[in-house]
Amino acid sequence: MTPNSVGQSAKKFPGELNRTERRRQKTRANLIAAVRKLTADKGVDALTIRDIAEEADIAMGGFYNHFESKEALLKVAVEEILFQSGEIIDAINAQCDDPLEVIARAFMTFDGLIQNDPILGWFVVRVSAHNPELTESLSRRFSRDVRHGVETGQFVISNIPLAIDLAGSSLFTFYRARLSGRAKGDSVPEFVHMMLRLLGAKERAGKATADRVWKLIEGERKEQGK
Numbered sequence: 001m002t003p004n005s006v007g008q009s010a011k012k013f014p015g016e017l018n019r020t021e022r023r024r025q026k027t028r029a030n031l032i033a034a035v036r037k038l039t040a041d042k043g044v045d046a047l048t049i050r051d052i053a054e055e056a057d058i059a060m061g062g063f064y065n066h067f068e069s070k071e072a073l074l075k076v077a078v079e080e081i082l083f084q085s086g087e088i089i090d091a092i093n094a095q096c097d098d099p100l101e102v103i104a105r106a107f108m109t110f111d112g113l114i115q116n117d118p119i120l121g122w123f124v125v126r127v128s129a130h131n132p133e134l135t136e137s138l139s140r141r142f143s144r145d146v147r148h149g150v151e152t153g154q155f156v157i158s159n160i161p162l163a164i165d166l167a168g169s170s171l172f173t174f175y176r177a178r179l180s181g182r183a184k185g186d187s188v189p190e191f192v193h194m195m196l197r198l199l200g201a202k203e204r205a206g207k208a209t210a211d212r213v214w215k216l217i218e219g220e221r222k223e224q225g226k
Contacts, residue, residue: 139168
């Protein structure tokens with residue numbers, strides 16, 4: 001959900017909506033759920049508006065009452081996921097001022113989100129491969145944290161935009177490997193260590209942070225599973 005849509009939805013609570021508005025809201029939500037599922041299953045290029053309408057159980061014409069194109073729907077669906085995920089990650093990192101730990105927790109937290117919801121994971125991975133610009137909001141948050149690391153001397157990078165692009169591409173490649181089962185859970189701290197090194201962190205600091213944060217996150221998951 002984008003900040004604008006959050007503001008718009010906050011104007012009325014569900015109980016205040018009339019029947020037409022509730023039906024419209026439900027149809028829109030069904031379209032977003034449909035495009036996520038179908039994209040996760042088959043990718044973007046093979047996806048048609050007819051497929052989306054059938055999955056959402058609406059008439060073809062009904063699609064255009066909500067979105068002007070497949071790309072417009074994809075954009076909203078991605079923004080909603082990335083905004084919600086970003087808010088979760090920012091809340092987790094709210095009390096942390098160590099750029100290495102902030103980025104390590106962000107990578108590992110998102111990994112946990114996609115492991116718990118593979119449809120979400122495959123959707124984001126496939127959309128990123130189709131059109132990287134659709135995941136730009138994720139890059140903005142990442143860029144913010146990397147630049148903070150450079151300002152505090154934790155990262156030494158001569159070309160920040162290039163480092164961010166390389167790390168972002170590697171991140172989605174790794175998530176694809178995780179979702180397909182080619183990379184297991186114990187590969188997460190190793191990958192995060194490599195990403196911190198790519199961003200200019202010192203070897204020992206990068207490895208220590210990746211290992212420490214992974215142990216913390218694993219401990220938190222075990223506590224929640226009790």
